[in-house]
Amino acid sequence: MGAGIAHAFLLAGACVHVVERDAEAAAAARDRVQTALTRSAQKGATVPDGDALTTGTDTAVFADAGLVIEAVPEDRALKLDALARIEAVVDAGTVVASNTSSISIDALAASLARPERLLGLHFFNPVPASALVEVVTGARTAPQVVDDAVHWVEAIGKTAVVVRDAPGFASSRLGVALGLEAIRMLEEGVASAHDIDTAMELGYRHPMGPLRTTDVVGLDVRLGIAEELERAFGARFTPPALLRELVAQGHLGRKTGRGFYEWSA
Structure with missing residues (x-):
């Protein structure tokens, strides 16, 4: 950055x-x-x-x-x-x-x-x-x-x-809310990461879906922001277990080669 x-x-x-x-x-x-x-x-x-x-x-x-x-x-x-x-x-x-x-x-x-x-x-x-x-x-x-x-x-x-100045400002608060819900959907088996992202890219014209965006930002970064927002707003920003597990395993997204997607060099 x-x-x-x-x-x-x-x-x-x-x-x-x-x-x-x-x-x-x-x-x-x-x-x-x-x-x-x-x-x-x-x-x-x-x-x-x-x-x-x-x-x-x-x-x-x-x-x-x-x-x-x-x-x-x-x-x-x-x-x-x-x-x-x-x-x-x-x-x-x-x-x-x-x-x-x-x-x-x-x-x-x-x-x-x-x-x-x-x-x-x-x-x-x-x-x-x-x-x-x-x-x-x-x-x-x-x-x-x-x-x-x-x-x-x-x-x-x-x-x-x-x-x-407010917790998460405007962009992080909205972006993390969407990202966390996408992770919960993946965790629940609602759809694949690719299909969740495609739904937002084609259905809502987002240039990049929330899970791929999380990979680019860094899962550790998103986790830190979510924890900050959880302290401010409560359970609606509680990080999903899947996010914590991937961070604990060192799968932080594009910068480590794996997150919700596999990234080549």
Whole structure:
């Protein structure tokens, strides 16, 4: 997800600094972004030179950034740590965003010295193919920060929808509700994964069915979001046993080669 976000901003002409947990992860991130840029160039896109992208482990490179987006895994403690490290080095006018898909922006902002400059920028996977970014506003997010964030989203050629901070926001809450029900139907033997997905693709014109979408997003990611929503809304978001079993077995979807579908290299 982080590589996809970096790729989108680089194609729009921005200078991008990617900070990872260690040197190995930073090198891998650079390889992912460079591979994506090469593919874009092969398709005719204008790509920046090598100086537009830097990767490393030191958050000090964010000192002059106009926008910093954390895209660490969907874990509250990890995100709080990342945001604290970002806030310690950025300029007072920097917009700070979380790419969370379910964690409360207000809960994250509560630990910051300047909560008014934090909001959510919820990108969708895969980032290059998605036209949407959800802009999530906290109770203390400054209106100018929201305007700035919308302009950033538009600058990379995507459409922004602005939603109030609430569990699951708009997209995750609706998307996970559909995905969990599809998993329950598969668990109950109502239909095959392929037929459940085809019903939504052809009957409701969804570009991708809910089970294939879960494979692309990651079953572990969907499970984490469902657990967050279950805490907020109760049993209607209780994760099905099949989802828990597949995650426990390491079958996380496309990234591991197997989820509800088999994925080749």
